[in-house]
Amino acid sequence: MTDTTGVTDTTDTTDATDATDVTHAGARSPAGRLVGKVAVVTGAGRGIGRGLALTLAREGAAVGLGARTGAEIDAVAREIVAAGGRAVAVPCDVRDRAAVECLVETTAATFGRLDIAIANAGGMHGFGPVSDVEPDDWWATHEVNVLGTLLTCRAAIPHLRSSGGGHILVMGSGARLRGGPGWSAYSSSKAAVFSLVRILAQELRSDAISVNEIIPGPVQTELADFAGATVALAPGAPGVFGGEWLKQPADVAEFVLGVLALPSRGPTAQSFSLLGRDA
Numbered sequence: 001m002t003d004t005t006g007v008t009d010t011t012d013t014t015d016a017t018d019a020t021d022v023t024h025a026g027a028r029s030p031a032g033r034l035v036g037k038v039a040v041v042t043g044a045g046r047g048i049g050r051g052l053a054l055t056l057a058r059e060g061a062a063v064g065l066g067a068r069t070g071a072e073i074d075a076v077a078r079e080i081v082a083a084g085g086r087a088v089a090v091p092c093d094v095r096d097r098a099a100v101e102c103l104v105e106t107t108a109a110t111f112g113r114l115d116i117a118i119a120n121a122g123g124m125h126g127f128g129p130v131s132d133v134e135p136d137d138w139w140a141t142h143e144v145n146v147l148g149t150l151l152t153c154r155a156a157i158p159h160l161r162s163s164g165g166g167h168i169l170v171m172g173s174g175a176r177l178r179g180g181p182g183w184s185a186y187s188s189s190k191a192a193v194f195s196l197v198r199i200l201a202q203e204l205r206s207d208a209i210s211v212n213e214i215i216p217g218p219v220q221t222e223l224a225d226f227a228g229a230t231v232a233l234a235p236g237a238p239g240v241f242g243g244e245w246l247k248q249p250a251d252v253a254e255f256v257l258g259v260l261a262l263p264s265r266g267p268t269a270q271s272f273s274l275l276g277r278d279a
């Protein structure tokens, strides 16, 4: 067990699914829109997931944070706690069923329930034309974006049922229906996610658990840098993402708050989009 800068590791660190418990007794403002709610966010160490975690915590939710890089989710958890919120960071690879279950179960056990699950972790490997793409890289994208989303949703379902309902949000992409040359891995993985949302929503309708997709459009993150969106959308650039603007993670988080304000019985099986174009 270590205790540095207020972070207390409560578990056996030889276990790959160790959790860093940084829970905090201090309550957020009673005016917060998510006071009393508990959320789990994958890919919460940086980018959109970090923005989501900070915003949900600001609004009063206790948040379970998952990603592979423990130092990044620990830093987000510290930031939440320093602002008076509650968070638990659990290193996890979303492709690993046991690790994802540990993240969700640790979150629910630490805070007593689960109301919101956000399958945000995603990646883009195997970029390039189908004729040249390395199949293992192509498949790696599907493992993170599709299997990782499935495992996150699957782990959350029993806890959301126990809470009497809740929200599942899945991070999709406009590229799922409008991919371009070189994008086959990422676009087809997000098309699978689009389908998964529709099926799962039907399966969970009677449990008062909504399942919806968030389409953020281009957001300034490491992923967007990799995909060329940051450069393409810079002022004056000709751009390949016509009609789009480059958002910050906080913009997506504010949008998600609006979706979470909707009843958990529905809307469900929907795509909520920040795109500037049709998709």
Ligand SMILES: NC(=O)c1ccc[n+]([C@@H]2O[C@H](COP(=O)([O-])OP(=O)(O)OC[C@H]3O[C@@H](n4cnc5c(N)ncnc54)[C@H](OP(=O)(O)O)[C@@H]3O)[C@@H](O)[C@H]2O)c1
Binding pocket: 042, 043, 044, 045, 046, 047, 048, 049, 066, 067, 068, 069, 070, 072, 092, 093, 094, 095, 120, 121, 122, 123, 144, 148, 171, 172, 173, 174, 215, 216, 217, 218, 219, 220, 221, 222, 223, 224, 229
């Ligand atoms: N940025 C955009 O323009 C944009 C547009 C449309 C959709 N999206 C979607 O939004 C989501 C977040 O993207 P982002 O732009 O915020 O990306 P990012 O800045 O690269 O952050 C990705 C996050 O996911 C985590 N992650 C990646 N692989 C993981 C794995 N196998 N297991 C657990 N966590 C993993 C990363 O942490 P570790 O590496 O430490 O695991 C990181 O915390 C993705 O689903 C992406 O497809 C982004």
